[in-house]
Amino acid sequence: MTLTTKTVEAPAVSPGPGKGGRGRSRREAGAGIVLTIPVAVFFVVFWLVPFCGAVYLSFTDYEMAGAPRWIGLDNYARMLQDPGVWNSAWITVVYTVFTVLPTILLALLVAVPLSGPGRLNRVLRSLVMVPAVMPLAATSMVWVIIYSDRGLANTLLGAVGIEPQSWLTGSDLAIWALVVMVVWKSLGLFVIILTAGLQALPREVYEAAAIDGAGPVTTFRRITVPLLRRTLLFVLVISVAGSMQAFVPAFLLTGGGPADATQVLPYYIWANAFPYEHMGYASALAMTLLVAMLVVSIVQFGFLRGGDE
Template sequence: MSLPAAIYFAVFWIYPFLSAGYYSFTDYDFVKSPEWTGLDNYRFLFSDPDFTHSLRVTLLFALGTIIPTIVLALALAVPLARPGRTSTVLRTMVFIPAIVPLVAASFLWQGIYAPNGLANKMLGWIGIDGHSWLNDPDWAMRALIVMVIWKNLGLYMLLLIAGLQTLPQNVYEAAALDGSRPLRTFFQVTLPMMRKPLAFVVVIASVAAMQSFVPAFLLTRGGGPGVATLTLPMYVYRNAFGYTDVGLASAASVILFVILLLLSVAQFRVFARGER
């Protein structure tokens, strides 16, 4: 009964992964047969300023989206985890962006960031001049980060609410009997018991941020202006389908996989050590 799932996993996950690993050691352009070049692609990557720049941009994008999103999600999850009609309505409102297709959300925010879009109109209401958000190298990345925070906040909030609702209530009753204030209860009771849910959310948020492609592709026309939003997935796409250098793109994707693997293992170890 597991055979269909195993076939799907082998065809659409294992085979592409192994193929990318093989092509990363070759010179391949979709037309001619792959030609073995050894480590040449990897040597070129670490001497390519666009690649090192894409690594910095990806790290900046990941930090700019992961930390604020999880902090806001936890701040919303704690009060909205309580049962009640108001909490249910507010949870639904915050979660709505998470079910909006990413392409549709990107086009929505493209309109918001337009010269006559909602963002500039709201600034005009308080007497501030509008801005060319997506055409300014200093603001394009910040605009992407705001859009991604809006998109992911509801999902991470819901995951944290699920974790909060599994916590034993007798611990909170004991803290209340000891006269613990809400802020102290949060930092000394709630936060330590939320290590596993937080570890899960941090890991999936990190993977999603490091693999983010659609917002940069649609909002900034493929990493623009210039290379201001050239993330590592955009670098892979540009080399594979823009320059038809599949070998170089495969090498970059292998490096991305290694970074994600090491990052995930390190995060789980940090949270496990803290729990012990």
């Protein structure tokens, strides 16, 4: 049996604010800067440069050939005269409102019972996430089948004696068909976020409320919702931003039709950029959408932050 000894060195003591300390700080700062370079390069190349390029293009006439021609605010003035912009803007508003509000309300209603402990709740929370983890393109194809003439939607209507509907070819129904699909798709993610928020709420407040005789509705309205304000703000901001940028459902389910009834603004931007090659005009539309999203986000923050105190 051999006795081995190992000397453990004392941890380095941070030097004082002398010359050596400043040198080490500089080295560490340098290493930190070097470590951030790949991310910074990625950010500059794939975000900042394209963004600045898009801002510049929005003031030019550029049709993917030759050099962009500076035209000042002409693209922005053109929007005011373009019937397609107004149609798309209105559809985007309708689409955003009717995908965001039902999704958050439903998610909250589902999250409250699912936030409790228990194996069944864990299983249900996993199941509700299934649509959220499916690729949007695949989901869209599934819903094309559901909405087909002899698809699940019309079969269910037929079971209760309602005539089959033209879900994707009727200009009055198509936007609602998209809304239903998007609510179904987004619900799971928001349920999980809200469940996490609910589980983090202090139990003592609920216990105190129960002692004071508060019922479930009062507890939900007076305690759960106010305490969940920050989580709701997060969900609201990401869902509004997501809906205002939504492109895939309209592209894959309806192609912006019928009769432009589902031509949301991102689809209209794409159409101007690619089939028509109006990169300058499409960039101006994108900048306008960006500003609209910023304004809406700021309003949301202001509205939901009020009362934090």
